Amino acid sequence: MTDAIRVEDLRKQYDDVQALEGVDLTVPEGSFFGLLGPNGAGKTTFINILVGLVRRSGGTAEVFGHDVEDDYRAARDAIGLAPQEFNVDRFFPIHEVLEHKAGYHGIPRSEARERADEVLERVGILDKRDTRFDWLSGGMKRRFVLARALITDPDLLILDEPTAGVDVQLRHDLWELITDLNESGTTVLLTTHYIEEAERLCDEVAILDSGSVVTVASPEELMERGPDTITVTLREAPDALPDLGLDDGRVESVDLEGDRLVVTAREGGLVAPNLVRALDRTGNDIVDFDVSRTSLEEVFVELTRQNESVSDGADGGSGDADEADTARDRQAAVAATNGTDSSAGTDSDAGTADGGAGR
Numbered sequence: 097m098t099d100a101i102r103v104e105d106l107r108k109q110y111d112d113v114q115a116l117e118g119v120d121l122t123v124p125e126g127s128f129f130g131l132l133g134p135n136g137a138g139k140t141t142f143i144n145i146l147v148g149l150v151r152r153s154g155g156t157a158e159v160f161g162h163d164v165e166d167d168y169r170a171a172r173d174a175i176g177l178a179p180q181e182f183n184v185d186r187f188f189p190i191h192e193v194l195e196h197k198a199g200y201h202g203i204p205r206s207e208a209r210e211r212a213d214e215v216l217e218r219v220g221i222l223d224k225r226d227t228r229f230d231w232l233s234g235g236m237k238r239r240f241v242l243a244r245a246l247i248t249d250p251d252l253l254i255l256d257e258p259t260a261g262v263d264v265q266l267r268h269d270l271w272e273l274i275t276d277l278n279e280s281g282t283t284v285l286l287t288t289h290y291i292e293e294a295e296r297l298c299d300e301v302a303i304l305d306s307g308s309v310v311t312v313a314s315p316e317e318l319m320e321r322g323p324d325t326i327t328v329t330l331r332e333a334p335d336a337l338p339d340l341g342l343d344d345g346r347v348e349s350v351d352l353e354g355d356r357l358v359v360t361a362r363e364g365g366l367v368a369p370n371l372v373r374a375l376d377r378t379g380n381d382i383v384d385f386d387v388s389r390t391s392l393e394e395v396f397v398e399l400t401r402q403n404e405s406v407s408d409g410a411d412g413g414s415g416d417a418d419e420a421d422t423a424r425d426r427q428a429a430v431a432a433t434n435g436t437d438s439s440a441g442t443d444s445d446a447g448t449a450d451g452g453a454g455r
């Protein structure tokens with residue numbers, strides 16, 4: 097089976113900012129893959145290299161076996177991108193925006209019209225087909241960019257923070273829709289700052305920090321790496337910490353706070369029975385007992401904490417120049433996602449929609 101994404105030693109340097117520092121990553125076909133990382137970690141740069149908006153400085157990047165620069169057209173045709181920022185032609189009815197996009201990918205006009213209605217129905221805004229993008233509500237705009245990503249029936253759907261700023265109901269609707277797509281075979285690459293979203297949806301996540309992959313694992317495996325917290329409430333507060341004899345290598349700390357005993361341990365569920373026996377042996381009656389698992393969020397914070405200062409430095413490094421370059425890349429993104437030529441007046445790193453990655 098061909099991998100949906102295969103990236104080796106991928107590097108990207110923007111002037112003095114090293115946005116990607118040799119990333120190796122494989123996303124298997126059919127998976128629901130999360131790309132997590134703090135602000136400035138390099139997630140959008142990674143995505144923009146895949147879709148041809150940013151030119152890599154080194155390494156290789158392939159989508160379904162097609163090099164994203166040398167075989168740009170085939171790679172891009174396999175991808176549906178729902179970008180973080182709205183970059184839509186505001187003045188046309190939304191069905192026309194979709195038909196235009198389909199036409200750009202070589203879909204004949206009559207089929208494009210049918211597909212436009214199909215995807216609008218799928219995301220639940222078919223009744224808005226003749227409305228301008230500007231006149232949609234915020235939630236409808238999110239639905240629309242997903243419809244636009246789906247118009248080419250992509251094998252790889254890339255969602256850059258698809259649920260940023262949407263209400264709970266819409267978030268659940270989008271989750272359902274994306275899960276259905278994945279179950280019917282579409283590979284999904286999702287970036288999100290909602291860790292709960294990754295935990296719920298993804299079968300594997302990569303944590304990116306300061307341009308490097310810190311780890312790749314399932315959310316379950318990641319949570320198993322963090323310690324659990326066992327909190328026991330005792331009938332009477334002991335004068336001192338009882339000698340529990342918990343010399344188990346999994347126990348990390350034992351603290352007594354009045355009548356509450358707090359134990360942190362890896363695999364807390366396995367340590368718990370020993371703890372109960374030890375408390376019984378030392379004559380301490382238990383009135384309440386709770387084992388709580390480390391959340392994925394805590395593991396994420398722990399894994400990315402070490403690099404905090406580095407990533408702050410990279411982010412703030414070149415100040416206004418970065419802002420200007422990012423604005424130019426975003427302008428290129430507007431053009432490329434709309435299917436228009438973006439080569440004029442854009443960052444030299446930004447690729448053109450139909451000409452492949454910029455040279």
Ligand SMILES: Nc1ncnc2c1ncn2[C@@H]1O[C@H](COP(=O)(O)OP(=O)(O)OP(=O)(O)O)[C@@H](O)[C@H]1O
Binds near residue numbers: 110133136138411412
């Ligand atoms: N066009 C550009 N010119 C110069 N520097 C850039 C450009 N685009 C991104 N950067 C820098 O590259 C680094 C990675 O940025 P990127 O946008 O890829 O991160 P991110 O993980 O997507 O962040 P966020 O979660 O905030 O969207 C940052 O330090 C950023 O300032």
